Amino acid sequence: MNSCYLVCLLMLKQSNALKRKLQSSHGNPPLKRKRKPSVNTFKKCATEAEVREKGSSSQKYLPKKQLTDNRNESQKSKPFIKTSSLFRNNPDIPEIHRKAVQQVQEDVFTTDSFNQLDLHPHLISTINTVLKISSMTSVQKQTIPVLLQGKDALVRSQTGSGKTLAYGIPLVQSLQGMESKIQKHDSLIGLLLMGGEKRKSEKARLRKGINILISTPGRLVDHIKSTECIHFRRTQWLIIDEADRILDLGFEKDVAVILNALNAERDTRQNVLLSATLTEGVTRLADISLNDPISISIADEIQKGLKPASHTDRQASSSSDCMKQENFAVPEKLKQYVMMVPSKLRLVTLAAFILEKCKFEKHHKMIIFFSSCEQVEFHYELLLKVLTGGLESQQPGRSSVSPARLQFLRLHGNMEQEERTEVFQEFLKSKTGILLCTYNAPASPAEYIHRIGRTARIGCHGNSLLVLAPSEAEYVSLLASHKINVSEIKMEKVLSSLMKDDRFKLHRPRSKKSCGTDPQEVRERATVLQTKFENYIHSSEGTVRWAKKALQSFLCAYTTYPRNLKHIFHIKSLHLGHVAKSFGLRDAPQNLTEAVLLLMRKCHFPRSDLLKKTHGKHRLAEILRSEYSSGMDTGVSKVKKKKQRKPGNHNLQTSPCLQHIVIPNYITQSMYEMSHLSEH
Numbered sequence: 001m002n003s004c005y006l007v008c009l010l011m012l013k014q015s016n017a018l019k020r021k022l023q024s025s026h027g028n029p030p031l032k033r034k035r036k037p038s039v040n041t042f043k044k045c046a047t048e049a050e051v052r053e054k055g056s057s058s059q060k061y062l063p064k065k066q067l068t069d070n071r072n073e074s075q076k077s078k079p080f081i082k083t084s085s086l087f088r089n090n091p092d093i094p095e096i097h098r099k100a101v102q103q104v105q106e107d108v109f110t111t112d113s114f115n116q117l118d119l120h121p122h123l124i125s126t127i128n129t130v131l132k133i134s135s136m137t138s139v140q141k142q143t144i145p146v147l148l149q150g151k152d153a154l155v156r157s158q159t160g161s162g163k164t165l166a167y168g169i170p171l172v173q174s175l176q177g178m179e180s181k182i183q184k185h186d187s188l189i190g191l192l193l194m195g196g197e198k199r200k201s202e203k204a205r206l207r208k209g210i211n212i213l214i215s216t217p218g219r220l221v222d223h224i225k226s227t228e229c230i231h232f233r234r235t236q237w238l239i240i241d242e243a244d245r246i247l248d249l250g251f252e253k254d255v256a257v258i259l260n261a262l263n264a265e266r267d268t269r270q271n272v273l274l275s276a277t278l279t280e281g282v283t284r285l286a287d288i289s290l291n292d293p294i295s296i297s298i299a300d301e302i303q304k305g306l307k308p309a310s311h312t313d314r315q316a317s318s319s320s321d322c323m324k325q326e327n328f329a330v331p332e333k334l335k336q337y338v339m340m341v342p343s344k345l346r347l348v349t350l351a352a353f354i355l356e357k358c359k360f361e362k363h364h365k366m367i368i369f370f371s372s373c374e375q376v377e378f379h380y381e382l383l384l385k386v387l388t389g390g391l392e393s394q395q396p397g398r399s400s401v402s403p404a405r406l407q408f409l410r411l412h413g414n415m416e417q418e419e420r421t422e423v424f425q426e427f428l429k430s431k432t433g434i435l436l437c438t439y440n441a442p443a444s445p446a447e448y449i450h451r452i453g454r455t456a457r458i459g460c461h462g463n464s465l466l467v468l469a470p471s472e473a474e475y476v477s478l479l480a481s482h483k484i485n486v487s488e489i490k491m492e493k494v495l496s497s498l499m500k501d502d503r504f505k506l507h508r509p510r511s512k513k514s515c516g517t518d519p520q521e522v523r524e525r526a527t528v529l530q531t532k533f534e535n536y537i538h539s540s541e542g543t544v545r546w547a548k549k550a551l552q553s554f555l556c557a558y559t560t561y562p563r564n565l566k567h568i569f570h571i572k573s574l575h576l577g578h579v580a581k582s583f584g585l586r587d588a589p590q591n592l593t594e595a596v597l598l599l600m601r602k603c604h605f606p607r608s609d610l611l612k613k614t615h616g617k618h619r620l621a622e623i624l625r626s627e628y629s630s631g632m633d634t635g636v637s638k639v640k641k642k643k644q645r646k647p648g649n650h651n652l653q654t655s656p657c658l659q660h661i662v663i664p665n666y667i668t669q670s671m672y673e674m675s676h677l678s679e680h
C-alpha cells in the first residue's frame, strides 16, 4: 500500500516535468538542450537539409499563401526535405566510466565422451549417430552421473552450454531402464516445465495418455485445475528448466501449486532445477522443490582450479552458498558491445547498423529485440519498405545501388503458433537475415545474460549490441558490477556506413570532393534516410496512426522498469519529441501527454507489483504474450497466418488499450539488442 502511494507522488512530479517536455517538443526545444548541442564530431557542420528546414521553420509566421508560394519556389529549385534537424539539440553522449572487470568464464567442452558414462548402448548410439555429438560439455559431464545416481540436483551453467541433454539423457536412460515397458496409459512419468500449445488439443492428448509432459508452469496449473484426467501417481521426475526465467515472469506461485499437486499423489520423485543464473529467487525455488540436492555450478568448478568437487563437497555446500554474489558467466566467444545513441538518431543508426552488417559485410544473421508486438510489426514494415529499396521506385532519377538483399522476418506473440514455427525454421535455415522479435527486455542483468545468450551458443562466436540512450548510460556500470564487460561502439562509426549506400546521397554541388568519411556528408545522408522514414510514415493518416501506436506501446513498456532501475530508465528523462522521431514522426503527437499520463497511471507498477495486482499468473501470462507465456488462448485476436497487412489499416490493436496499457514486463525499446548468430 505504502509503495503505491509513493509511486503516485512520484507520478505527480513526473507529470509536470512531462508536460513541460511535451510543450517544448511542440515549440522550441528545452533551454538546456539549446545550450548543449552534441554529437560533437558533427557539431560544426549544418547540413543542407537542416539549413532548408531552418528556413522553413522561420517561415512559420508568414501568411499562409506566401508560405506556400515560397515553398513552391524552393521546391522548384531543389528537393524539399521536411526532416527537422537530426543532429541539433541532442543530449551529450557521456563518457562511459567503469572499472574493467574480469568476466566469469566457463569452459563449454570437455574431452570426455558419452561412452564413458554408464548409459544404455542404444542411447549412446543415438547420441553419436542421430545428434552427431561425441564429447560431453562441462555441464553434461558434471550433471549426468549425479542424475543417474537418482539424486536431486541444482544445476547452474551458462546459456547455450548443453543443459537440455544434461537432464534429457538421464531421463531417457531411466525410462529405458524401467522393468515393465512403459505404456501410454501409464500416464505421466516425467514432467518438464516449459512451453506449451493449444489447451484443447492438450486435454485430448492427456486423456489418451502421455508419459513425458513439457509445459509452462501457467499451463500446467491450468490443467491441474481444469483437466480431470491429469494425475501424478507415477510421476518420477520433475525438471524445472530455465528456473530464473520462470521466476522473472512471476511463475513462482504456480510452481508451488504444481509441487503441492505432485506431493499430494506421490512423495518420492527425482527433481532437477536448471538455470543460467543463480539468483536469490532460484535458490529459494531450489529450497522448496529439491530434496537434499547436489549443487553443480560450472563457473565454481573452474574457479576451484578446474578440479571437479566430489559429490560430498557439493552436498556440503547448500544451494544458498552459490548466491554470495550475482556474477554471471558469459560465453567466451561472445563479444558484447554497447552504443550510446540519442533518441532522435536511433532509427537511422539502427538502419545504418543493419545495412553495414547485413548488406555490406554480408553473411550476418541478426536478431533485433523490441519491447512489444506493435513495435516489431512497425519496424518490420518500415525497415522493409525503406531499406529494401521498395520506396526507390517512387523516386525516379535517383541513383541507387542495387536493392539490398536484406531479408527481414518477424516473430512475436501476436502471431499464430504455426506461423511462428515457420518463421523460426526459416531463420534457422537461412544464411543471412534479420529477425525482429519480442522478448522480455533485459531489465535485470540476469535477463540481459539470457538475451545475449541466444548467440555464441555451444562454443561458437557471436556478438551482441546494446543500444542505450545517453540518459541510460549508467546501465553499463550496473552490468560491470555483475562482472559483465561491454565495449563501446561509436554511433558516428555506424552512421558512416551510409557512405557506402548512394541511395542516401544528397545531390548537390560540392565545393570540394569528399575524401573518406566526411562527417558532414554522413550527417546529410543520415538526414536523407530519416526523411525517407518520415515521408513514408507521413504518407497517409493510417501510417501516422500506426507510428503513434507503436510509440505509445514503447512508452508504456518504458514505464514498467523495476523500481531499482528507475534512476536509469525513467520516462521523465525521455524527450518525447525526440523519441517520436525514432518512430518516423515529425513531432510528438499532440495528445501524447494525456496518453502517457494514462499509461503511467495504469502501468507504473514494476513487474512484481503487477503480478499481485493481476488475477493470478494466468492473467499475466495472457498479457505478456511472449515466447515464455503459457500460450493460452486469450481472446485477443492473433495475427492470422499469411494475412497481408497494410500499415494504414493494421489490425494489430484490436484491443489497443489492453495491449498498450498492461504490458507489464516489456521494458524498453531503446535497448535494441542485436546478436549476430554464430554459424553452426
Ligand SMILES: Nc1ncnc2c1ncn2[C@@H]1O[C@H](COP(=O)(O)OP(=O)(O)OP(=O)(O)O)[C@@H](O)[C@H]1O
Pocket: 133, 134, 135, 136, 137, 140, 157, 158, 159, 160, 161, 162, 163, 164, 165, 275, 276, 453, 457, 458
Ligand atoms: N555435447 C554436445 N556437443 C555438441 N553440441 C551440443 C552438445 N550438447 C548440446 N549441444 C547443442 O548445443 C546447443 C545448446 O544446447 P542447450 O539448448 O541445451 O543449451 P542450454 O544450456 O540449455 O542453453 P539456455 O540456457 O540458453 O537454454 C543445442 O543446439 C544442442 O544440440
